[in-house]
Amino acid sequence: MQDTLSQTFAALADPTRRAMLARLAHGEANVSDLARPFLGEMSLPAVTKHVKVLERAGLITKGRDAQWRPCKLNADGLKTAADWMEQYRAFWEESFDRLGEYLKKVTAKKAVEVASKAVTAKKHAKGKSRGRKQ
């Protein structure tokens, strides 16, 4: 695994590291701050490693202040991943025929309203009929 994107996603594929990012979303924190919630579950060197993974993935940056290493979120890494996801947005937002499933969930009455709206909406929809073979 070499490429940046793989490194970034790999870094995100761990709940400990995601928790650290969540913590950093509230503001800077040095390594021992990040470690605190986990010291019952893992050692400090383990935390150091996680931090390094996040750093190499471009998800955080680590500064220096005396013996402390203040970390903060790095927009670059997050954006890299988000940009990649963006190209699939259509799939989870509308391209799938989710309407059918949706209609099953709502009540019959509600369904009628929704359906009529859906029909008019379809007239304005762009040609997204790919993949709909059979």
Next chain:
Amino acid sequence: MQDTLSQTFAALADPTRRAMLARLAHGEANVSDLARPFLGEMSLPAVTKHVKVLERAGLITKGRDAQWRPCKLNADGLKTAADWMEQYRAFWEESFDRLGEYLKKVTAKKAVEVASKAVTAKKHAKGKSRGRKQ
């Protein structure tokens, strides 16, 4: 690594699997279709495994048609990951002033439309001013 989100990100942390998703974005494909671009680099069983990883991560679904296993993108898995990223959107959007670059990309005419829509949209927007410390 147990949780769904970790599984999903782990699945995305591999260029072969991301390429498979890209292929599936163009439409359904069975396993050997997905394998074709990679058969110079890896064996078919290896592909089978990648497909299984994507499937378990909820990123694709695999059907059956005689001896073929037609695969297609699954919105759920993608949405799971995208939803998680969403909570960090403010960080990568506000850090670089994205709007400036965006406006350069669209034509002047289009930009006017977009801008006017943006203004009205802002009136209805919820308070999204978080993260702008310092």
Next chain:
DNA sequence: CTTATATTTAACTTTCAGGTTAATTAACCC
């Protein structure tokens, strides 16, 4: 200079992801 605090490095173990080849299952076709 000594001690305390913050963090990293080193060396090692264990687990698992990703690959291989060979064999197997399943469905089609003649």
Next chain:
DNA sequence: GGGTTAATTAACCTGAAAGTTAAATATAAG
């Protein structure tokens, strides 16, 4: 039935991820 195509399973290898403990490095503070 026999052969072909599509895909999976089994058994195995290898390297790297994630954790450990113990020792080392830096910096501040007495």
